[in-house]
Amino acid sequence: MPRNAVEVHDNLVLEPRDVKFDWSDLPLHWVPDEPFVTHTINVLHLLLPEGERWFIKVFRDALPMIRDEQLREEVLGFIGQESIHAEAHQEVLEHLLAQGLDPRPYVRQIAWLFQRVLGEKPGLSARRRRENVIERVAFVAAIEHFTAFLGHWALNSPALDRAKADPTMVDLLRWHGAEEVEHRSVAFDLMVHLDPGYLRRVRGMTVSGPLLVHLWVRGVRFLLAADPTLQGSIRPSWKLAWDGARRGLLPDPIASLRSGLRYLRPAYHPTQEGSSAQALGYLATSPAARAAAH
Template sequence: MTDGYRIAPRRVSFDWRETPLHWIPDEPTATHVINVLHLLLPAGERWFVKVFKEALPLVRDEELLKDVKGFMGQEATHSVQHSYVLDHLAHQGLDTTAYTRHVEYLFDVLLGERPPFGLRVSDRAWLRFRLSVVAATEQFTAVLGDWVLRADALDRAEPDPVMLDLLRWHGAEEVEHRSVAFDMFQHCGGEEPARYARRLLGMAITAPVLTYMWAAGASYLIRHDPRLAGRLRYTLRHHKRAIEKGLLPTWRELGAAIPRYLRRSYHPSQEGSLSRAVDYLAVSPAARGAGGGPKGAAAS
C-alpha cells in the first residue's frame, strides 16, 4: 500500500517536432536500446489495464482499489504517450509496424482474456497467472525508472530534452506506483504456497521473454534506421560500450532485480526512492504543465 500517498495520472503532453531520430547525439545503439520502450509499452501497458480491469471485482480492500485505479490511469497515459513516439519515428522514416505486430500478438492473443492453444486452465487460474506477469514486469520498470532518474551520464550526453523528460516522467511514475501490481497480485493471487509458486512462474517467464524482446527490438530499430542505412548492427559489444558510458543500466542492476523479487519477504517498496521520483515530477516540464497529480507525503 502507499500509506496515504495517492497515485493519480497526469495529463502530460510532449512536442516531438524538434526531436531528432538519434536523440542521444552520436549514440545510435544507446538511443535504440532505450527506444525499445516505445515498441513494447503501447500494447503492454494497455494489456496491464485490461488485466487489472478483469481483476477489479476481486479487490476487497478500499485502499488497494484506489491505488489500482490510479495505476490504471497512469499506465493508460504511458501507453498513449509512447504510441505518439512511434508515430514520430515513422515520420522520420523508421516504421515499427512489422515489430509491433508481434508485440500486439503476444499481449492480445498469447496473454489475452482466454488461454491460447486451447489450454485447459480455469478463468481464475489464468487471471492469476497474468497478474503474476504484470507484477514481474513492474519489477523491471521500477528498476529502470529509478535508473533513469539517477543517470547523470544521460545529461552529460546532451540528449534531446523532450525525450529525456518523457523517460524521466515515466520513470518517476513507475517508481511512484512500484508496489501496486505486486500488492494486487498478493491480494488476488490465491493462498500460499501456491501464490508464491505463481510469483516464481511469473518471473521465470517474464525475465527471458523481456530479454529476448528487448534484444530483438534493438536489432530491428538499428537495422531499419534510415540514417544508419545498414552500416551498424546491434551487438553486445556496442551495448557494453554504452553501459560503460553510463547511457544504459548495467547487466548487474537488471539481473539483481530477479533474486530480490524472488525472496519470500520481498516488497517493491524497497525499490528506488519515492522522494526522488516526486522531486523530479515537481520540476518535469511535462508534469508541471499537466498540473494536479498525486497528493500526500512522499517517503524514501
C-alpha cells in the same frame, strides 16, 4: 513475508498526470552520435503502448476480485497512469514513422503477443478464468519490477544530460520512470492479495524476465536494421551494450539481473527498491508534469 498491502500503501494516492510532449524537434538519434544507445532505449516505445494496454486489460479483469478498498483505489490509479504512458510512447512511434523509420512490423508482433498469447482465454470455466487472471497479474508484477528498475535508472542517469540527449525525450523517460517508481508496489500487492503463495511470484518472473530480455534484443536488432540513416552498418552486440552501460548511457545488464534475483527473495517487497521521495521530487519539477498541472 511481504508486508500487508494496506500497511504499505496507507498514504499512496496515484494521480494520472495528463502530460503532453512536443516531438517536432526530436532528432532521429536523440542521443547525439549514439545510434545504438538511442535505439536501445527506443525499444521502450515499441513495447510499452501495447504492453501497457495489456496491463490495463488485466487489471480491469482483476477489479471484481479485489476485496480491499484501498488496493482497489490504487489499482484504479495505476490504470489511469498506464493509459497516459501508453499514449505518450505511441506519439514517439508516430514521430519515428514520419522520420522514415517504420516501427509497425515489430509493433504488430508485440500486439499479437499481448492480445493472442498473453490475452484472456475464451471459453474458460469461472474457476479457470480466475486462475488465468491471477497468473497474468503475476506476469504484470514481474514486468513492473523491471519498469521500476528502469525508472530508478532514468532518474539517476546524469550521463544522458552530459551527452546532450534531447531534453524532451529525457523528460519523458524520467516522468514515466518516476511514475513507475511511484506505483511500483501496486501490481505486486495485487498479486499477493489474490494469491499469497510464493510459487506464483516465481512463475511470473520465470516467464516474464526471459521474455522481456528476448523482446528487447529483438527490438534493438529491428530498430538498427530499420533506421534509414544507418543502412545496416551497426549490428547489435553485448559489447556495445556493455560499453553504453559503462558510460552511464544505458542500464547495467548485471544490475538488472541482480534486481530480478532480489524479486525472488521470500521477504522481498517493491518498497525496498527505488525512492518514492525522489520520484515525487522529479514529478514536481518535470516540465511536462508541471505544464499538465496548470
